[in-house]
Amino acid sequence: MSLCALTLHEASERLRKRELSCRELTAAVFAQIAKTDDRVHSYITLDRKNAEACATKADEAFRIGTPASPILGIPIAIKDNFLTRGLRTTCASKILGDFMPPYDATAVARLRAQGAIIVGKTNLDEFAMGSSAENSAFFPTRNPWDSERVPGGSSGGSAAAVAADQCIAALGTDTGGSIRQPAAFCGIVGLKPTYGRVSRYGIIAFASSMDQVGPMTKDVRDAALLLETIAGHDPADSTSVKRAVPNYAAALSGEVKNLRIGVPKEYFVAGMQQETEAAVRAAVRQLEKSGAAVEEVSLPHSEYAVAVYYIVATAEASSNLARYDGMRFGHRAQAKDLLETYLASREEGFGAEVKRRIMLGTYALSAGYHDAYYLKAQQVRTLIKKDFEDVFRRVDVLITPTAPTTAFKIGEKTQHPLQMYLSDIYTISVNLAGLPALSLPCGFDAQKLPIGMQIIGKSFDEATILNLAYGYEQSTEWHKKKPAL
Amino acid sequence: MRSERTAMVKYEPVIGLEVHAQLLTESKIFCGCSTRFGSEPNANTCPVCAGFPGVLPVLNKRVVEFAIRAGLATHCQIARSSRLARKNYFYPDLPKGYQISQYELPLCVNGYVEIDSQTHKRVRLTRIHVEEDAGKNIHDVRADASLVDLNRAGVPLLEIVSEPDLRSAEEAPVYFRTLRAILQYLAICDGNMEEGSLRCDANVSVRAQGSDALGTKVEIKNLNSFKAVENAIRYEIQRQSDTLEEGGTLLQETRLWDENREVTRSMRSKESAHDYRYFPDPDLPPVIVDESWLTQIEATLPELPDRRRARLIADYELSAYDAELLTARKDIADYFESAVAMHQNAKAISNWIVGDLFRVLKERKLDEQLTVSLWPIQPAQLAELVKLIDQGKISGKIAKAVFDSLLDSPRSPADVVAEKGMEQVSDSASLDSAIDEVLAVHGKQVADYRGGNDKIFGFLVGQVMKATRGKANPLMVNAILKRKLAASNAS
Numbered sequence: 001m002s003l004c005a006l007t008l009h010e011a012s013e014r015l016r017k018r019e020l021s022c023r024e025l026t027a028a029v030f031a032q033i034a035k036t037d038d039r040v041h042s043y044i045t046l047d048r049k050n051a052e053a054c055a056t057k058a059d060e061a062f063r064i065g066t067p068a069s070p071i072l073g074i075p076i077a078i079k080d081n082f083l084t085r086g087l088r089t090t091c092a093s094k095i096l097g098d099f100m101p102p103y104d105a106t107a108v109a110r111l112r113a114q115g116a117i118i119v120g121k122t123n124l125d126e127f128a129m130g131s132s133a134e135n136s137a138f139f140p141t142r143n144p145w146d147s148e149r150v151p152g153g154s155s156g157g158s159a160a161a162v163a164a165d166q167c168i169a170a171l172g173t174d175t176g177g178s179i180r181q182p183a184a185f186c187g188i189v190g191l192k193p194t195y196g197r198v199s200r201y202g203i204i205a206f207a208s209s210m211d212q213v214g215p216m217t218k219d220v221r222d223a224a225l226l227l228e229t230i231a232g233h234d235p236a237d238s239t240s241v242k243r244a245v246p247n248y249a250a251a252l253s254g255e256v257k258n259l260r261i262g263v264p265k266e267y268f269v270a271g272m273q274q275e276t277e278a279a280v281r282a283a284v285r286q287l288e289k290s291g292a293a294v295e296e297v298s299l300p301h302s303e304y305a306v307a308v309y310y311i312v313a314t315a316e317a318s319s320n321l322a323r324y325d326g327m328r329f330g331h332r333a334q335a336k337d338l339l340e341t342y343l344a345s346r347e348e349g350f351g352a353e354v355k356r357r358i359m360l361g362t363y364a365l366s367a368g369y370h371d372a373y374y375l376k377a378q379q380v381r382t383l384i385k386k387d388f389e390d391v392f393r394r395v396d397v398l399i400t401p402t403a404p405t406t407a408f409k410i411g412e413k414t415q416h417p418l419q420m421y422l423s424d425i426y427t428i429s430v431n432l433a434g435l436p437a438l439s440l441p442c443g444f445d446a447q448k449l450p451i452g453m454q455i456i457g458k459s460f461d462e463a464t465i466l467n468l469a470y471g472y473e474q475s476t477e478w479h480k481k482k483p484a485l
Numbered sequence: 486m487r488s489e490r491t492a493m494v495k496y497e498p499v500i501g502l503e504v505h506a507q508l509l510t511e512s513k514i515f516c517g518c519s520t521r522f523g524s525e526p527n528a529n530t531c532p533v534c535a536g537f538p539g540v541l542p543v544l545n546k547r548v549v550e551f552a553i554r555a556g557l558a559t560h561c562q563i564a565r566s567s568r569l570a571r572k573n574y575f576y577p578d579l580p581k582g583y584q585i586s587q588y589e590l591p592l593c594v595n596g597y598v599e600i601d602s603q604t605h606k607r608v609r610l611t612r613i614h615v616e617e618d619a620g621k622n623i624h625d626v627r628a629d630a631s632l633v634d635l636n637r638a639g640v641p642l643l644e645i646v647s648e649p650d651l652r653s654a655e656e657a658p659v660y661f662r663t664l665r666a667i668l669q670y671l672a673i674c675d676g677n678m679e680e681g682s683l684r685c686d687a688n689v690s691v692r693a694q695g696s697d698a699l700g701t702k703v704e705i706k707n708l709n710s711f712k713a714v715e716n717a718i719r720y721e722i723q724r725q726s727d728t729l730e731e732g733g734t735l736l737q738e739t740r741l742w743d744e745n746r747e748v749t750r751s752m753r754s755k756e757s758a759h760d761y762r763y764f765p766d767p768d769l770p771p772v773i774v775d776e777s778w779l780t781q782i783e784a785t786l787p788e789l790p791d792r793r794r795a796r797l798i799a800d801y802e803l804s805a806y807d808a809e810l811l812t813a814r815k816d817i818a819d820y821f822e823s824a825v826a827m828h829q830n831a832k833a834i835s836n837w838i839v840g841d842l843f844r845v846l847k848e849r850k851l852d853e854q855l856t857v858s859l860w861p862i863q864p865a866q867l868a869e870l871v872k873l874i875d876q877g878k879i880s881g882k883i884a885k886a887v888f889d890s891l892l893d894s895p896r897s898p899a900d901v902v903a904e905k906g907m908e909q910v911s912d913s914a915s916l917d918s919a920i921d922e923v924l925a926v927h928g929k930q931v932a933d934y935r936g937g938n939d940k941i942f943g944f945l946v947g948q949v950m951k952a953t954r955g956k957a958n959p960l961m962v963n964a965i966l967k968r969k970l971a972a973s974n975a976s
Binding site for chain 2: 082083089091096099101102103105200201202203204205207208209235236237238239315316318319321322323325327328329338342362365366367370374
């Protein structure tokens with residue numbers, strides 16, 4: 001097996017035992033990128049020189065026997081909506097031009113502090129708005145399992161990079177499914193933590209009340225290790241929560257006995273891919289056999305989630321994206337006066353989907369419409385949250401499909417925004433409710449495309465999700481399958 | 486202004502003020518940058534206040550504390566939970582494309598300020614909320630470009646909104662001054678209008694006398710002094726009354742006060758008003774104020790103008806008028822009390838302050854200047870000056886001369902008196918001889934006086950003072966002169 005195919009915990013163990021050097025591991029990752037990225041297009045920017053320097057430093061740290069973090073010397077890919085000091089950050093948008101961040105996002109700073117090696121910045125839908133990584137201003141990323149298909153989005157570049165072994169692990173962000181849906185499409189593990197678990201400082205904001213940073217990895221243990229590294233209160237983010245961070249990886253037992261699993265009936269609907277439903281139901285049966293208690297539950301307001309999301313998220317985005325005005329950084333059009341400068345800079349700088357969402361959000365907040373749209377959506381959001389609170393009095397976790405279908409073809413939905421929006425139908429409610437959820441592989445369809453299963457947990461109960469996922473993963477081989485590249 | 490009298494009689498003005506007060510915190514409201522005024526452009530900035538991608542605001546707790554102080558001092562209800570909200574609009578001095586302010590749930594509501602200690606008239610406060618200031622666009626440095634200075638971006642402000650309770654142009658600055666005094670007493674705003682740390686917009690409408698309905702409201706911006714507040718409102722009342730008198734209709738609009746031409750000019754109408762698309766800022770959790778914090782802040786509130794005025798009247802037997810003048814600003818009241826602590830003649834010290842000191846401050850345009858340390862005479866000097874008079878060492882008249890030579894000098898009044906030989910001559914031997922000389926030279930006048938012309942006495946005193954270059958103790962001169970004139974008369 002190639003070195004770049006190692007999981008984070010496997011690589012870490014071999015580094016610790018000095019069977020492998022960080023330089024070798026980093027070289028293997030860059031070799032894999034050189035070999036495959038002209039087909040996959042995971043990366044927007046590579047940081048090879050700095051990565052090699054960091055690998056040398058990490059080797060030195062191992063040599064002198066510094067107490068090693070499991071992240072020390074591990075090559076990690078970062079979605080290009082995280083600010084990385086001195087490394088170009090584009091958010092896959094032309095409006096940022098060659099923006100060079102003056103500081104690191106907190107999650108990135110924490111990785112660096114633990115000695116992680118930043119490989120580069122991965123592709124995404126512009127401003128994380130999309131479900132296919134096709135809305136990038138640069139190029140679409142392709143699914144490593146089938147280059148005619150999308151990797152999902154918006155963290156499509158990170159998901160593809162992990163699946164294609166172009167890194168050991170990656171970070172993504174998830175506002176409506178942007179970690180979990182691409183994780184499902186690419187056959188990897190993706191975890192969206194509880195809102196407030198990981199600092200949002202230095203993440204280019206899309207929808208502030210839902211954006212959350214999370215790991216995208218080759219298996220569940222890796223997700224636990226990466227989450228431990230990046231989680232925890234950050235004084236620079238007032239919405240990050242002051243709660244101790246558990247040792248998620250150390251707590252993994254795989255024991256699922258007496259765990260109460262709820263299966264929400266609203267998540268198995270006409271129109272979903274049969275193979276997806278079958279794979280998820282089979283996984284649930286398997287967990288039941290392992291001793292978990294399964295019951296059908298109801299989340300009655302689920303049908304409103306997509307509508308609510310596309311009001312709340314776009315409203316926040318319309319305001320968050322106002323700072324891209326061509327004044328202080330990024331693209332500025334030459335125009336005759338101030339208004340023209342604003343209009344032309346934003347017209348040239350933003351792509352169609354971003355403009356669509358800015359317009360939707362601006363409308364939803366406008367005088368005369370604010371109450372009918374924004375306010376109503378917030379009220380329904382409260383009902384959706386309450387649905388989850390109600391079922392979580394009876395069960396410990398919920399299991400659903402991550403997406404209604406496996407990866408779709410490139411170009412298939414680009415002309416149909418509404419259809420594209422529906423590919424997040426199972427992930428969006430979780431963001432509205434601020435809950436943690438994880439996607440992991442649970443099978444393949446007839447096209448040999450990965451199917452993802454979503455485990456939703458109680459607020460700040462990532463430990464239970466991870467443990468259940470680990471228990472399931474231990475009894476399957478899905479996560480070990482690799483795309484042929 | 487032909488219709489001034491008719492219009493003023495027929496229409497009643499209804500006025501409310503929106504005051505913006507810059508808070509005296511060390512750092513900005515959402516980041517750690519300094520709030521210092523007058524730094525190099527963009528020196529006090531960071532990614533947060535410059536609105537870079539990815540940054541998040543963190544609320545400065547001190548800002549909330551200051552706002553609560555203001556709320557408590559103006560009898561407001563303090564919200565136990567309030568929210569920050571985004572006010573969205575594009576402008577180069579607004580880095581994020583929105584201002585973080587408060588909208589639906591402000592920190593303080595339903596307060597009042599008493600503006601007249603005699604009538605106890607109250608101006609009700611609708612709300613006090615916290616918000617961030619914008620930066621500054623600079624248009625006159627380069628011909629080919631406008632520049633943006635973000636030093637002020639993120640400096641904390643209080644917005645204090647009054648109910649439309651003011652009824653005349655003269656009442657508006659009275660309220661504004663009272664409010665400024667309160668903010669200064671609380672040590673949360675320096676009140677410096679020239680540097681823009683206190684700013685004011687006025688909402689003005691007029692209605693038929695006796696009517697309860699509100700007329701069409703006009704907002705006036707750019708009121709940068711008490712004088713501007715008064716003049717702009719007076720102009721606006723007149724303009725609105727004239728318009729109605731001539732059968733015209735008023736537009737709901739925003740107008741700008743043109744200080745030079747002394748007129749208001751239309752800035753934008755209601756139709757072109759911004760739609761700010763307010764919504765709660767998802768980056769900031771609700772501001773929670775618990776009872777113990779509130780109690781703690783309440784316990785540290787200083788003595789406010791009303792109470793201090795009453796105390797000065799009671800403790801120092803000052804007139805209500807003098808007490809009002811001395812307590813209008815905290816720094817003046819502090820000046821007064823520290824002088825009195827050094828020499829217990831409150832009445833005289835008060836007279837010197839409201840008389841000569843205020844005159845000098847006004848002449849030098851220091852009357853809006855809030856740093857007592859910059860004043861030309863310090864409390865210790867004034868106290869000593871009064872003491873010299875009270876000890877009979879100098880006359881009141883000499884004291885004025887000493888006062889003038891003390892201006893801008895740190896010297897002690899006693900030194901000035903000694904150096905210039907200004908000490909009062911009180912020893913009878915030298916006065917005797919000076920008086921004898923005057924009597925000898927002015928034989929005719931002496932004869933007139935003795936002939937019954939009492940008015941001549943003043944002339945003779947004047948001559949003695951002149952002979953002694955003003956230094957003679959006037960009480961002694963009077964006594965000795967009377968004695969000598971009487972004695973000669975008798976002989």
